[in-house]
Amino acid sequence: GDSVTQMEGPVTLSEEAFLTINCTYTATGYPSLFWYVQYPGEGLQLLLKATKADDKGSNKGFEATYRKETTSFHLEKGSVQVSDSAVYFCALSEGNQGGKLIFGQGTELSVKP
């Protein structure tokens, strides 16, 4: 079945450091790919998405490119802030699955001043 694998956390960075969170997926079709962020004590918020190969999603300085050849959707940010501390989830949705989201295990990011 479809699955999503993220790099394990926690990831601890200093403010203004470069961030990469790896995400790879397996899917039978052509899924849409998402990054969600969960701040402490809150629900999930969509951070960015890409619906087809080579699409780049971006938001709030974060970027991820849908790479079909490597089945990856790595999240990057050039300069993290303390306020970026959260748990980040990579997810996919297959068009023929009624909108179901399959999540990776989540990566906790902690940014220190």
Next chain:
Amino acid sequence: GAVVSQHPSRVICKSGTSVKIECRSLDFQATTMFWYRQFPKKSLMLMATSNEGSKATYEQGVEKDKFLINHASLTLSTLTVTSAHPEDSSFYICSARPGERYNEQFFGPGTRLTVL
């Protein structure tokens, strides 16, 4: 736009009682709502998919008699945890999808259930 609310945000109950959690889409109609369970430092586990006016579709391993889902209108779905036990303590999150042409879900803030 695309706001989803959940109520209550926190609930503590005694073992053996039932708890109802509401999920509402505030500014759009949701043909489909999803219920997830999240364990500490774990990913979200899809419990069931709820379509307005029809029975929910439960994921494998989820007891439908224990987790009753009702999607009575296009803006409201409820999850009732029946005869709750301490192992049901968790963070329950709902999401809503505006329609089949949308591949995006909008998430509620979650409900923390603690069963004593």
